[in-house]
Amino acid sequence: MFCTRCGTSVSQESKFCPSCGLDLSTVTPLATGQAPVEQSEEDIVREALKDEYEIIQELGRGGMAIVFRAREKQLDREVAVKVLPFSLAFDAEFVERFQREARTSAKLEHASIIPIYRVGRSGRVIYFVMKFLRGSSLSELLAQRGALPLDELKKMLKETAGALGYAHRNGIVHRDIKPDNIMFDESGHAVVTDFGIAKAGTGTRLTGTGMAIGTPHYMSPEQARAQKLDGRSDIYSLGVVAYQSLVGTVPFDGEDAFSIGYKHITEPLPVPPLKSAEHRRVFEVIEKMMAKAPEDRFQAAEEVMVALDGKPVVIATQPTLAMSAAETAVLPQGAVARRMATQASTPTTPMPRTEPRLVPVKRKRSGVLVGTFFMLVLLGGGGGGAYYYFGVLGNQAPGFLQGVFPPKPQQAAPVPVPDSVALAAQRADSLARDSAAAAQRAAAELPNTGTLTLEGIPTRGRLTVDGEPKEGPKLTLDAGSRRIEITAPGYEKVTLTVAIARGRDTTIAVTMRRPAAQPAGGGPAVEERPEDVCANPGPAYNRNDACYDAPPRATVAPLVPLDERIQGEPTPVTLWIKVSEDGRGLSFQIITHSNDPLFDRTAAGFAMSILYNPAQKDGKPVEGWVRMRLVPQPR
Structure with missing residues (x-):
């Protein structure tokens, strides 16, 4: 019997083809020599x-x-x-x-x-x-038109951000935002598709080897590193879509997935030509959406919607209904926010302005009664007190008594005009007092410390201040005389005595010399240049643990997913990777090449895109090289 799809010989008991996986129960069994017929x-x-x-x-x-x-x-x-x-x-x-x-x-x-x-x-x-959906996708629209007008771009971004914000609040991260997954219905309304499908591909088998899930051109830096994702990754991907919709091209491109991911991680966002101030304002929003670090982006998709309107973002802790003249958008939480997120953005109808209208005001009888009562009190014996209170002391009488006790005119206080000599003396004396007080305050406010900056210390140099180890090159030290000692592998020790002034910054350029060696048999000393075992990777690297106590370690398995252009089974690649103090790949050197040059580039890109646990020296992270052997992931 033969498989009807690939022609592989199969037994009659087989349910699936061992080569192509075809379900043999859905096809007509074929005997040897029959023409294949496949559903x-x-x-x-x-x-x-x-x-x-x-x-x-x-x-x-x-x-x-x-x-x-x-x-x-x-x-x-x-x-x-x-x-x-x-x-x-x-x-x-x-x-x-x-x-x-x-x-x-x-x-x-x-x-x-x-x-x-x-x-x-x-x-x-x-x-x-x-x-x-009977409409087209955003990718089809961009293929036809190249870029979107600003009003269409902003409308699409607001509607898409509203959908993402709602999904994020419900614990769903899309992970594959791209123009293919943004559709338009018959009325031109943007609709996000494939929710949950991209996130479904997070099984152990797919991500256990550090394989990133998503589309390379639209991946966030943390997605390219195969790290844990949250809603801010979707905001970055939407920023890439916005960039492409504004400019007509994606911001980062390359010959393979790893080169594209590496650019997302390391390269700054290209600034395209911007036609107008409105284009520049939209691009500023896109820049924030595509910040490399998630904490530097918008923290919620709703903030993107508000920023596109040019308004500051204020997140209320409870649903709030307020009237304010300030241009401030309050984004409520909870059920009200969910209802707002489902509504399309519509222009606000302003309230019509009306002219003030004069309305006749009826005088209340209560004022007349109070006045009558007050007059009766005056006539009943309080007249003398009223005369003293209003007439002598000059207090202002109520309106109905101002005919009896008119208000006294306010007299202006006399302004003395000193002669020019006296005025100049007063000013000089005042300035002298102010200057003395300022000097006393400045002296009192000076800290008891000063700053010392040491320039020219080698990378692995160590220094002590009065015998106590310090981390340089910029130090904050107590004022006074300080003894500085600087050592580095392959250099002579340098000893300095520095006076630290209160509140002052002091900078000293340090010159460290190689030790001179005395040749056998006498003669002039010649300079010996000892090997710096931490400068470059090689057999002597980290001799006697001079560079680190613990080497850098990759956070994922060294299995490199194969590019579809790689044919056959490439041999492994061995290389040195320079890892920074924060666990990022800085550079690489290939030690042993693969039999496929394309796999060399793919492996190097993979090694530069993943994260590492940095090297440790004296319990602190340091920069260091690590040797890695990268093998192809089984197909």
Whole structure:
């Protein structure tokens, strides 16, 4: 018997082809010499779902799914059926996570998130049923037009950010935001698709070797490093989409996935030509979205929406309803925020301005009664007191008594005009007192310390101050005379005595010399240049633990995913990687090359993109080289 797809000889008891994985139960068994007859994937899907869905046509396919246009028979509506490729159906863990994440994404109900109607399995067919969108994707739009006008760009970003913000609040990170996954419905409203599918690919098998999940051009730096992600990674990816929609090209490109990821991690964002002030303002928002460090980006997708309107972001702790003349947008939390996130952005209708209208005011009788009562008190014996209070002391009388006790005119206080000599003397005396007081305050406010900066110390130099080890080259020391000793591998010790002044900065250029060696048999001394075992990697590197006590260590296994252009099985690569104090790859040197030059570049890019635990010296992280052997990941 032979497989109808690839022609491999199979036994009659086999259920699946050992070469291509074809389900032999779905095809007609063929004897030797028969022409192969194979069912297409569309025929298999049509047969499996025929009771509930009528498959109309295939809409598209990719590495993660095949999408069909179909009609749901019971509700008589058009839907989209997304099917997991049969090649992935053999991975039980992937299938289980795929279905679980799909069920989670089905709970997301938002105007800018494509609704998932059903998640199911029929035989080998694992599928989603979703709303059918008759519009195009953002990638198709960019392919036709190159870039978007600002108003369309801002509208798309706001609607997409609203969807992401809602998903993030519900614990879902998309992980694969790109133009292909942003669709437009018939009215031009942006809709985010493939929620949960990208996150479903986080099984141990897929990420255990440091393999990054996502599309390289739109990956965040932490995603390229295969680190743990949160919603800020989606904000970065949306920033890449915004950059492409504004400029017409992606910000970082390269010949392979690792070179692109390396640029996302290390290179600054290219600044394109910007036509207007509005273009520059939108680009500033994109810059913040694409900050390398997640803490430097917008911390929530709603902040992107507010920033696009040019307003400051104020996050309220509770739903707040306030009237303010300031241009401040208050983003409520909770149910009110969720309702706001589902509403499309609409212009606000201003309240009409009206002219003030004169309204006749009726005088209240209570004022007349109070005045009458007050007059009776005066006539009843209080007249003398009133005369003293209003007439003598000059206090202002009520309006109805001002005819009896008119207000006294205010007299201006006399202003003395001193002669010029006296005025100059007063000013000089005042300035002298102020200067003396300022000098006393400055002397009192001076700290009891000063700053010492030592320039020219070698990288692995060590220094002590009065016998106590210090970390340089900039030191804050107590005022007074200080004894400084500086040592470094391969250099003579330098001893200095420095006077530290209160509140002063002192800079000293240190010159360290190589020790001179006396040749045998006398004669003039010649300078000996001892080997600096920490300068370059090699056999003598870190001799006697001079460079570090513990070497750098990669945080992931040294298994390099193979580029599709690499043919056959490449041999491993051995190289030196220079690792910084914060665990980033700085440079590399290849020791042993692979038999495939492309794998050399792929392995080097992989080694530069992952994170490391830095080298340790005296319990502190230091820069250091580490030798690594990188092998290809099994296909």
